[in-house]
Every structure is written in structure tokens, then in C-alpha cells.
Amino acid sequence: MTRRKDLAYCRIVRDGRVLFLRRAPGVFLAGRWELPGGTVEPGEPFEETAVREVAEETGLSVRVTGELSRDSWPDVAGRALEIHAFFYTAEENGEGDVVLNPGEHDDFAWLTPAEAADVDMAAHFRRLPAY
Incomplete structure (x- = not known):
């Protein structure tokens, strides 16, 4: 049986540029760049996941302003897992430093x-x- 994993990401734009993060050594997809985001917790609304993950990964406070896209694909590591990703546009609640x-x-x-x-x-x- 194929399991499902949901992810939620935010596209944050500042001065016409989009924030990307590089995956650290030793983590899955190390060295690759991505938008801030991550795994949806059981029962958590996708938009709340996106906001929470931005805060955890960057220290920035954002609000979701819309849905950008959705995508699905089989697990790249070959596990019986289907990935579903939700991409949102977001605006910062004040301009902060990325931590x-x-x-x-x-x-x-x-x-x-x-x-x-x-x-x-x-x-x-x-x-x-x-x-």
C-alpha cells in the first residue's frame, strides 16, 4: 500500500527576489536549494504548516496570501510513498533577518x-x- 506525505511551502518575495534555502550536509537532498517549508503534521491545515515551517526554518513571520501551485510525485528514494506538495505565496509580517x-x-x-x-x-x- 502506498502511503501519502503532504508538504507545504511558501514563496516569499522581497524586493523582487525569492527566498531560497540550501539543505545542510547530512540531510535528505543535501546541497539542494528549496523554498522554506516542510511536512504537514496530522490534522494540521496546509497553510498553517507553511507558516510554521517558515518560522522554524528562517525565523521570519509570514502570512499566506494565496495558493501558487500543487504537485505530486512518487518518492524519489523508491519508498512506497506518494508526495503531495502545496505551494503558497506569502508576505512577511515586517521585514526581519533570516536566521x-x-x-x-x-x-x-x-x-x-x-x-x-x-x-x-x-x-x-x-x-x-x-x-
Whole structure:
């Protein structure tokens, strides 16, 4: 039986640039860039997951402003797992400094879509409309 895993991410734009985080060494997909986000907890609304994960991973406070996209794919590690990702647009509640959780990410960058096209990221982020 195939299990399901839900993920929720936020696209945060500041001065025309999107916030990306680089996965830390030793974690799944280490070295790849991604939007802030993560796993939906049982019973947690997807939008709340996105806001919580942004706070945990970056220290930023955001509010969801809309849904950007949805995507699904089989687990890249070959497990009997189907991934469902929900991507939201978000605005900051005041402009703060990014403070990374070093257990998950080791760098961040505010990138234009052209700059983002040149970094290593998972396919589900590449499929997003204009990041």
C-alpha cells in the first residue's frame, strides 16, 4: 500500500527576489536549494504548516496570501510513498533577518528567477510558475 506525505511551502518575495534555502550536509537532498517549508503534521491545515515551517526554518513571520501551485510525485528514494506538495505565496509580517535552523539548512539567498535557474534544486521547485 502506498502511503501519502503532504508538504507545504511558501514563496516569499522581497524586493523582487525569492527566498531560497540550501539543505545542510547530512540531510535528505543535501546541497539542494528549496523554498522554506516542510511536512504537514496530522490534522494540521496546509497553510498553517507553511507558516510554521517558515518560522522554524528562517525565523521570519509570514502570512499566506494565496495558493501558487500543487504537485505530486512518487518518492524519489523508491519508498512506497506518494508526495503531495502545496505551494503558497506569502508576505512577511515586517521585514526581519533570516536566521537558519542549522540542522536543516546551511545557507540562504534572495534570488531572481534567472538566478534561481542556475542553482541545484529538486524538480518540483523547477516546475513552479516563475518560482
